[in-house]
Amino acid sequence: MNINEVISLFTKKYPKLLKNDEYQPPTYKCTRWLVLYGPVYDDKNFNGTFLLDVSKIFDWAFNHANKTWVSIKAEQQAKEYFPKWVQEADLNDESIIFLDKNQRDFLRQYTLKFIDDKLFKIWCPKCKKYNNSIEIKEFDNLKIGSTIFWNEEWYCINGQHLLNHEENRIEIF
Numbered sequence: 001m002n003i004n005e006v007i008s009l010f011t012k013k014y015p016k017l018l019k020n021d022e023y024q025p026p027t028y029k030c031t032r033w034l035v036l037y038g039p040v041y042d043d044k045n046f047n048g049t050f051l052l053d054v055s056k057i058f059d060w061a062f063n064h065a066n067k068t069w070v071s072i073k074a075e076q077q078a079k080e081y082f083p084k085w086v087q088e089a090d091l092n093d094e095s096i097i098f099l100d101k102n103q104r105d106f107l108r109q110y111t112l113k114f115i116d117d118k119l120f121k122i123w124c125p126k127c128k129k130y131n132n133s134i135e136i137k138e139f140d141n142l143k144i145g146s147t148i149f150w151n152e153e154w155y156c157i158n159g160q161h162l163l164n165h166e167e168n169r170i171e172i173f
Protein backbone atom coordinates (compact mmCIF):
# COMPACT_ATOMS: atom_id res chain seq x y z
CA MET A 1 0.00 0.00 0.00
CA ASN A 2 1.48 3.37 -0.92
CA ILE A 3 1.21 6.52 1.16
CA ASN A 4 -1.75 7.93 -0.78
CA GLU A 5 -3.74 4.76 -0.20
CA VAL A 6 -2.94 4.93 3.51
CA ILE A 7 -4.12 8.55 3.66
CA SER A 8 -7.33 7.82 1.83
CA LEU A 9 -8.09 4.78 3.97
CA PHE A 10 -7.40 6.62 7.22
CA THR A 11 -9.46 9.65 6.19
CA LYS A 12 -12.47 7.47 5.40
CA LYS A 13 -12.17 5.27 8.43
CA TYR A 14 -11.29 7.77 11.15
CA PRO A 15 -12.53 11.22 10.02
CA LYS A 16 -12.86 12.38 13.63
CA LEU A 17 -9.19 11.81 14.33
CA LEU A 18 -8.17 14.39 11.76
CA LYS A 19 -7.09 17.64 13.33
CA ASN A 20 -7.62 20.52 10.97
CA ASP A 21 -5.77 23.52 12.33
CA GLU A 22 -3.64 25.15 9.65
CA TYR A 23 0.13 25.38 9.96
CA GLN A 24 1.81 28.79 9.95
CA PRO A 25 5.20 28.32 8.28
CA PRO A 26 8.15 30.32 9.61
CA THR A 27 8.50 33.73 8.03
CA TYR A 28 12.28 33.80 8.61
CA LYS A 29 15.04 32.07 6.73
CA CYS A 30 16.50 28.80 7.98
CA THR A 31 20.13 28.94 9.16
CA ARG A 32 22.74 26.21 9.65
CA TRP A 33 21.61 25.02 13.09
CA LEU A 34 18.16 24.12 14.44
CA VAL A 35 17.56 23.64 18.15
CA LEU A 36 15.76 20.32 18.61
CA TYR A 37 16.11 20.10 22.41
CA GLY A 38 17.29 22.45 25.08
CA PRO A 39 16.45 24.61 28.04
CA VAL A 40 14.95 27.16 25.67
CA TYR A 41 11.92 24.88 25.19
CA ASP A 42 11.54 24.13 28.89
CA ASP A 43 12.61 20.56 28.24
CA LYS A 44 12.60 19.01 31.68
CA ASN A 45 15.80 17.12 32.46
CA PHE A 46 17.59 18.31 29.33
CA ASN A 47 20.81 20.03 30.29
CA GLY A 48 22.52 20.22 26.92
CA THR A 49 21.36 21.92 23.74
CA PHE A 50 20.85 19.56 20.81
CA LEU A 51 21.29 21.11 17.36
CA LEU A 52 20.39 19.60 14.01
CA ASP A 53 22.87 20.27 11.23
CA VAL A 54 20.79 21.70 8.39
CA SER A 55 23.63 21.16 5.90
CA LYS A 56 23.15 17.39 6.31
CA ILE A 57 19.42 16.88 6.67
CA PHE A 58 17.93 17.82 3.31
CA ASP A 59 17.84 14.28 1.89
CA TRP A 60 16.27 12.95 5.04
CA ALA A 61 13.71 15.79 5.16
CA PHE A 62 12.73 15.29 1.52
CA ASN A 63 12.34 11.51 1.79
CA HIS A 64 10.54 11.75 5.08
CA ALA A 65 8.00 14.24 3.71
CA ASN A 66 7.33 12.01 0.74
CA LYS A 67 7.00 8.75 2.58
CA THR A 68 5.10 9.49 5.75
CA TRP A 69 1.83 11.03 6.73
CA VAL A 70 0.25 12.13 10.01
CA SER A 71 -3.39 12.84 10.74
CA ILE A 72 -2.67 16.16 12.44
CA LYS A 73 -3.03 18.65 9.62
CA ALA A 74 -0.68 21.34 10.98
CA GLU A 75 2.04 18.78 11.68
CA GLN A 76 1.62 17.26 8.22
CA GLN A 77 1.86 20.70 6.61
CA ALA A 78 4.93 21.50 8.72
CA LYS A 79 6.54 18.29 7.53
CA GLU A 80 5.76 19.03 3.89
CA TYR A 81 7.04 22.58 4.17
CA PHE A 82 10.24 21.60 5.97
CA PRO A 83 12.34 20.33 2.97
CA LYS A 84 11.71 23.54 1.05
CA TRP A 85 12.64 25.60 4.10
CA VAL A 86 15.93 23.74 4.72
CA GLN A 87 16.76 23.70 1.02
CA GLU A 88 16.65 27.48 1.00
CA ALA A 89 18.64 27.79 4.22
CA ASP A 90 21.57 30.16 4.46
CA LEU A 91 24.25 27.63 5.47
CA ASN A 92 26.85 30.34 5.91
CA ASP A 93 24.76 31.71 8.72
CA GLU A 94 25.99 29.77 11.76
CA SER A 95 23.42 31.26 14.11
CA ILE A 96 20.99 28.87 15.75
CA ILE A 97 17.23 29.13 15.47
CA PHE A 98 14.29 27.60 17.25
CA LEU A 99 11.74 25.26 15.77
CA ASP A 100 8.02 25.76 16.04
CA LYS A 101 5.89 23.20 17.86
CA ASN A 102 4.76 21.34 14.75
CA GLN A 103 8.29 21.02 13.42
CA ARG A 104 9.50 19.69 16.75
CA ASP A 105 6.62 17.22 16.99
CA PHE A 106 7.66 15.35 13.87
CA LEU A 107 11.43 15.85 14.18
CA ARG A 108 11.71 14.57 17.73
CA GLN A 109 10.51 11.14 16.68
CA TYR A 110 13.73 10.72 14.70
CA THR A 111 16.19 11.80 17.36
CA LEU A 112 17.98 8.46 17.52
CA LYS A 113 18.35 8.38 13.76
CA PHE A 114 19.83 11.90 13.77
CA ILE A 115 22.28 10.72 16.43
CA ASP A 116 23.20 7.52 14.55
CA ASP A 117 23.69 9.39 11.29
CA LYS A 118 25.68 12.16 12.98
CA LEU A 119 23.42 14.96 11.80
CA PHE A 120 23.78 16.94 15.02
CA LYS A 121 26.01 18.59 17.54
CA ILE A 122 25.31 19.00 21.23
CA TRP A 123 26.34 21.70 23.64
CA CYS A 124 27.65 20.60 27.02
CA PRO A 125 27.17 23.41 29.55
CA LYS A 126 29.84 21.90 31.83
CA CYS A 127 32.55 21.56 29.15
CA LYS A 128 31.28 24.75 27.52
CA LYS A 129 31.75 23.25 24.07
CA TYR A 130 29.99 21.34 21.32
CA ASN A 131 30.50 17.64 20.65
CA ASN A 132 29.51 15.57 17.63
CA SER A 133 28.74 12.44 19.59
CA ILE A 134 27.19 11.39 22.86
CA GLU A 135 27.04 8.31 24.98
CA ILE A 136 23.56 6.88 25.63
CA LYS A 137 22.93 4.60 28.58
CA GLU A 138 19.71 2.71 29.18
CA PHE A 139 18.81 1.12 32.46
CA ASP A 140 16.08 0.06 34.84
CA ASN A 141 14.07 -2.05 32.42
CA LEU A 142 10.83 -2.87 34.15
CA LYS A 143 7.77 -4.66 32.82
CA ILE A 144 4.39 -4.16 34.46
CA GLY A 145 1.51 -5.88 32.70
CA SER A 146 1.83 -4.94 29.05
CA THR A 147 3.93 -1.85 29.68
CA ILE A 148 7.73 -1.65 29.62
CA PHE A 149 9.41 1.23 31.46
CA TRP A 150 13.02 2.25 31.11
CA ASN A 151 15.26 5.22 31.73
CA GLU A 152 17.63 6.69 29.23
CA GLU A 153 20.51 9.02 29.96
CA TRP A 154 22.72 10.92 27.59
CA TYR A 155 26.25 11.78 28.60
CA CYS A 156 28.80 14.12 27.17
CA ILE A 157 31.72 12.10 25.79
CA ASN A 158 34.34 14.40 27.29
CA GLY A 159 33.63 14.32 30.95
CA GLN A 160 30.63 12.08 31.50
CA HIS A 161 28.42 15.07 32.18
CA LEU A 162 24.72 14.25 32.22
CA LEU A 163 22.99 15.98 29.29
CA ASN A 164 19.58 14.35 29.26
CA HIS A 165 17.49 12.09 31.44
CA GLU A 166 14.35 10.53 30.01
CA GLU A 167 11.79 8.20 31.46
CA ASN A 168 10.30 6.12 28.67
CA ARG A 169 7.45 3.68 28.40
CA ILE A 170 6.09 1.55 25.64
CA GLU A 171 2.94 -0.54 25.43
CA ILE A 172 3.27 -4.03 24.06
CA PHE A 173 0.37 -6.20 23.06
Ligand SMILES: [Zn+2]
Binds near residue numbers: 124128158
Ligand atom coordinates in the same frame (compact mmCIF):
# COMPACT_ATOMS: atom_id res chain seq x y z
ZN1 LIG B 1 30.87 17.82 29.13
